[in-house]
Amino acid sequence: MFKVKKILIFCVFIIILSSITVGADTIFVYVEKGDMVINNRISEDAIVWVTRFEDGIMDILFESGHIVFSNDSARNQIPDFRALDQLAKSGGAEILASIVLNFEIVDDAIVVSGEYKIYNLFTDDIIRASSHVFNDTLPQRRTLASIGEKLFLAGQMVGRQIRPTI
Numbered sequence: 001m002f003k004v005k006k007i008l009i010f011c012v013f014i015i016i017l018s019s020i021t022v023g024a025d026t027i028f029v030y031v032e033k034g035d036m037v038i039n040n041r042i043s044e045d046a047i048v049w050v051t052r053f054e055d056g057i058m059d060i061l062f063e064s065g066h067i068v069f070s071n072d073s074a075r076n077q078i079p080d081f082r083a084l085d086q087l088a089k090s091g092g093a094e095i096l097a098s099i100v101l102n103f104e105i106v107d108d109a110i111v112v113s114g115e116y117k118i119y120n121l122f123t124d125d126i127i128r129a130s131s132h133v134f135n136d137t138l139p140q141r142r143t144l145a146s147i148g149e150k151l152f153l154a155g156q157m158v159g160r161q162i163r164p165t166i
Helices: 002-019 046-063 081-090 144-165
Strands: 026-038 067-069 095-106 109-120 125-137
Touching: 026 046, 026 081, 046 067, 046 095, 046 144, 081 095, 095 144, 109 144, 125 144
Parallel strands: 026 067, 026 095
Antiparallel strands: 095 109, 109 125
8 A cells, every 4th residue: 555655646746757847048139230231232131031030030949949039120220238138037037149140242242240239138148259250142133032032041050059058
């Protein structure tokens, strides 16, 4: 009888332990629109470019098991860091990934560059700061979709750089 109770208690303990989920970091991703230049002219398509880049970053972080959200950076640029910090915290974020995106197309080349900072929102410390450069060629027929795909890939590259930090 005593042995049965031990086994029963052990089984209940295992069930409870297996139901506890491993905590994932909650990350707020913000992409600041830097220089957006196509053949020496400022691009009117900046909202599309920032959105695709942000999607690439969020794709990698989400696939890594993190809870990821943004405020649709392309349409909602926040120039004040305090406001950005408060927005991230109010959404329950533990980590803030703040990225500046510079984008340039010259002839058949695309250059995506900028910098990023990763903040621990509990301590307000910078966990990591680095820069990124993504150079690639565009297909002969340059379309909105092909440029968007290149920016998505560049965002994924930045997401892979950020992932080990978190």
